[in-house]
Amino acid sequence: MDASSIYARLDDVTLSFGEHVILKNCSLDIVRGAITCIVGLSGAGKSTILRLLDGLIEPSSGHVYVDGHDLCHTPERKLVELRQKTSLAFQFAALLDSLTIGENVGLPLREHTALPDEKIRHIVDDALESVGLRHVYDSLPNELSGGMLKRAGFARAIVTRPELVLYDEPTTGLDPIVTNLITDTILRLRQKLDGTAVVISHDLHSIFRMADYVAMLFEGAIIAYGPREEIRTSTNPFVQQFLTGSEVGPIPV
Amino acid sequence: MRVLERFGAGTIAFLEYLGGIVSLIGESIRSLVHAQIRYAETFTQSYELGLGSLLIVLLTSLFTGMVISLESAQQAVQFGIGSLVGGAVTYTSVRELGPMLTAVVVAGRVGSAIAAEIGSMVVTEQIDALRSMGLSPVRFLVVPRLLALAIMLPLLTIFADIISIVGGMWIAQAYAHINPETFISSARQAVGFEDVVKGLVKALVFACIIAFVGCYQGLSTRGGAAGVGRATTSAVVISIILIFGTNFIMSYLLFGTH
Numbered sequence: 016m017d018a019s020s021i022y023a024r025l026d027d028v029t030l031s032f033g034e035h036v037i038l039k040n041c042s043l044d045i046v047r048g049a050i051t052c053i054v055g056l057s058g059a060g061k062s063t064i065l066r067l068l069d070g071l072i073e074p075s076s077g078h079v080y081v082d083g084h085d086l087c088h089t090p091e092r093k094l095v096e097l098r099q100k101t102s103l104a105f106q107f108a109a110l111l112d113s114l115t116i117g118e119n120v121g122l123p124l125r126e127h128t129a130l131p132d133e134k135i136r137h138i139v140d141d142a143l144e145s146v147g148l149r150h151v152y153d154s155l156p157n158e159l160s161g162g163m164l165k166r167a168g169f170a171r172a173i174v175t176r177p178e179l180v181l182y183d184e185p186t187t188g189l190d191p192i193v194t195n196l197i198t199d200t201i202l203r204l205r206q207k208l209d210g211t212a213v214v215i216s217h218d219l220h221s222i223f224r225m226a227d228y229v230a231m232l233f234e235g236a237i238i239a240y241g242p243r244e245e246i247r248t249s250t251n252p253f254v255q256q257f258l259t260g261s262e263v264g265p266i267p268v
Numbered sequence: 269m270r271v272l273e274r275f276g277a278g279t280i281a282f283l284e285y286l287g288g289i290v291s292l293i294g295e296s297i298r299s300l301v302h303a304q305i306r307y308a309e310t311f312t313q314s315y316e317l318g319l320g321s322l323l324i325v326l327l328t329s330l331f332t333g334m335v336i337s338l339e340s341a342q343q344a345v346q347f348g349i350g351s352l353v354g355g356a357v358t359y360t361s362v363r364e365l366g367p368m369l370t371a372v373v374v375a376g377r378v379g380s381a382i383a384a385e386i387g388s389m390v391v392t393e394q395i396d397a398l399r400s401m402g403l404s405p406v407r408f409l410v411v412p413r414l415l416a417l418a419i420m421l422p423l424l425t426i427f428a429d430i431i432s433i434v435g436g437m438w439i440a441q442a443y444a445h446i447n448p449e450t451f452i453s454s455a456r457q458a459v460g461f462e463d464v465v466k467g468l469v470k471a472l473v474f475a476c477i478i479a480f481v482g483c484y485q486g487l488s489t490r491g492g493a494a495g496v497g498r499a500t501t502s503a504v505v506i507s508i509i510l511i512f513g514t515n516f517i518m519s520y521l522l523f524g525t526h
Contacts, residue, residue, distance in 0.1 A: 069400050095402040102400070109397035111389075123401045171401075 022047035022179060022211045023068055028077035029235075030063060037063050038074070039235035045179070050205055050212045052222045054257065055232035056266070061215040062106070064232070065181040068213065069103045070094045082178065099127065102177035106184040108168030110156040116143070117152035120171045127175070142170040145207055146200050162193035166200060173204055180204065182214040186221050198224050219258060223247060231257060233266065285484075292484050295406040296414055304404075309412040317378045317413070318420025324377060325370050325424045326431050329361075332369055333432030334439045336360055341444035350444055354451030355458030357436035362459050363523060366429040367467045368515050371474035374421055375507035379482040382413055383503035386486025387496040395487065405487065414479040421475035422468045429467065466522045473518065474511050481507045 023045035030038040037060045045051050045068070053061050066072045067079050070086045079086045084097055110119045121139040124130055130138075143149045146166040156164060165185055172180055182201060186194040198221040205212050216222050222229065229246040231239040231254055239246060239254045246254060256264030299305070340356045386409055389395050395405050433455065440446040485503040489495045 066396075071396055071399055095404075098400060098402040103397075105393050105397055105400075107392065109393035111394055111397070122403075126401070126403055 020047050021045065022082060023213075024078075024080040025064065025067065026078040026080065028067065028074040028079060030060070030067070030072070030074045036235055038067075040077070041232075041236050043230055043237050043240065045211060045213055046228055047211055048209070049227035050201070050214060050225050051228045051230060052214045052216055052226035053230045053232055054216065054219075054222060056257075057217075059232045060235055061232055062183050065103060065183050065213065065215060068179070068181055069101050070098055071103075099175065100177055101179040101181065102172040102175065103181045104165070104168045104172040104183065104185065106187060108156070108164040110164065110167060110171065112156055114155075115152065116148070116154050116156065116159070116167050116170075119156070120167065120174050122171070123175050138174060139170075142174040143167075145173070145204060146170045147196075162189050162197065165189070165197060169200060169204060173208060176208055177210065178208075179211045179213070180208065182212065182216075184215050184217070186216055186218045194218060194221055197221070201225055288488065289480055289484050292406065292410065292480055292487070295404070296410055296480075299404070299407045299411045304407045304411070305415065306408065306412050309408075310415045313412045313416035314420050317374075317381075317416050318424060321374050321377050321420075321424060322427065325373050325428050328369055328373050329366065329428035329432040330435040332365055333357055333361055333435035336365070336432075337436035337439040338443060341440050341446065345444045345446075350440075350446050351450050352454055352458075353440045353444065353446055354437065354454030356454075357440070357451075358433050358455035359458045359463075361432040361436070362429050362463050362467050364515070364519065366432060367425050367470040367474060368511060370425045370428045370471065371421065371478065371511045372508055374417070374424065375474075375478045375511060376504055378417065379478045379503045379507045380500045382479070382482030383485040383489075384496055384500045386483060387489035387499040390487060390489040391492050391496060410479070410483040410487075413483060414476065417475035417479045418472055421478070422471040425468060425471040429464070463523075469522070470515065470518050473514060477510045477514065478507050481510065 021044045025041055025043045028038050028041045029036070041060075041064075043064070053064060055061050063072070067074060067086075068081060070079075070081075070089070073087055077087075081097060082100055086094065086097065089097070110116070111122070114122065117136075117139055120142055121135050124135045124138060128135075140149055140152070143152060146169050148163060148166055148170060151159060151163065151167065156167070159167060169182075169185075185197050185201065189197065201212065201214065202225050214222070214225065223243060226243045228241065229239075229243055230237050231246070233253055239249055239251050241249075247258070249255065252265050255261075256266050262268045337353060337357050341350065341353045344350045344353050344356070386395070389409075398405050398408055437448055437451045440451050441448060482503045485499040485506070489499040491498075
């Protein structure tokens with residue numbers, strides 16, 4: 016794979032808090048224009064990878080590159096600039112309680128651009144429309160269901176048309192119908208933005224529907240990575256045990 | 269050896285806390301210098317934090333003024349110096365109890381609310397969401413609360429001073445038959461405009477303490493709902509201790525050297 020096709024990269028990243036090692040010599044390439052799904056056991060450090068890619072945390076050692084820029088040891092002011100290119104859709108949406116859905120979605124535009132209010136309203140309406148939530152513009156976050164909150168979080172994540180969207184467990188805790196709806200939304204948003212996405216998920220059905228590439232994280236390191244079909248048919252015993260959900264295998268239960 | 273370890277860990281924790289607060293103050297000043305102020309949010313916070321505290325500040329100040337008057341009038345009349353009660357009540361209220369009691373009440377009501385609100389935002393990832401959007405939580409949350417308190421606490425202190433003196437005057441008249449003219453005359457002799465201003469300077473410093481401690485405790489919340497509870501309690505306890513300590517130092521510097 017040539018360098019230009021890689022949009023983001025974890026290069027030999029180790030992250031530890033005290034004696035607790037979360038990632039250990041972890042390397043991962045995020046292919047430009049593709050959806051990369053990261054799977055792994057709960058607590059394996061998957062969400063941490065998203066935070067590293069968004070520049071919210073720094074690794075203890077190694078480097079994190081996004082669109083050719085090294086996020087490590089970068090001053091906060093420069094990081095703010097680089098974060099315009101990426102967007103993180105949080106697991107529980109993390110919308111600001113005190114703002115309406117419309118205000119939440121429009122917040123990055125109001126704070127980072129000099130666009131007039133009518134233009135911002137139009138862009139926000141468009142973002143809400145693309146996740147099927149135009150009718151909740153004036154609602155408060157606590158008036159929405161879990162699935163609607165997640166989709167509102169997606170709308171906020173895409174409103175600035177970022178080049179890389181990071182989805183943290185977008186389908187966790189949702190019923191199968193809403194899970195399908197969320198998966199469709201992610202696929203539709205990728206097409207709309209023509210960008211790159213990284214998705215953390217435990218939902219194998221939705222992973223194999225949307226992923227171009229799949230990476231498996233185990234004990235702080237990527238132990239398998241490749242195109243979706245390659246991972247689905249992998250003979251790696253760790254991957255096999257994870258995909259089949261078997262209690263028997265190299266992954267301790 | 270274990271004692272030394274604990275002492276070392278305690279010292280490191282204290283220095284970390286101090287560093288965190290200093291960093292928060294620095295970032296807030298930078299936002300203020302660059303005029304990165306969210307005016308609408310500052311107005312909302314002023315209304316909620318200030319006006320919401322008015323009733324409780326008025327009640328505590330009223331009863332404080334009344335009790336000072338009750339105690340001092342009893343003694344003063346006994347020694348034939350009832351005409352000095354107005355001065356005693358006003359002197360104590362304007363220079364010490366007005367600013368300090370108002371700050372303590374506001375620390376309990378507002379400092380805890382700030383820590384709880386920001387702490388909840390930390391545990392629900394709203395602070396991370398702000399940072400992810402390239403927005404500074406300090407500019408977004410801390411600066412409006414700091415400005416709101418810096419405006420509202422001195423105002424509340426003025427109300428507290430007035431109501432405390434009025435309460436004292438009422439008790440002096442009802443209990444020791446000291447007429448209001450005598451009370452006010454004594455008050456004017458005892459306290460000058462300079463004393464009022466110095467009291468308000470104290471209130472301004474206390475406002476900064478409440479805002480920075482509340483916000484810092486909120487922003488450093490860890491561990492879910494229990495963590496929010498701990499942050500809230502710590503915000504109140506630390507603020508009140510700092511208010512009392514700072515009050516002594518400021519009284520010494522402002523009033524004690526002449």
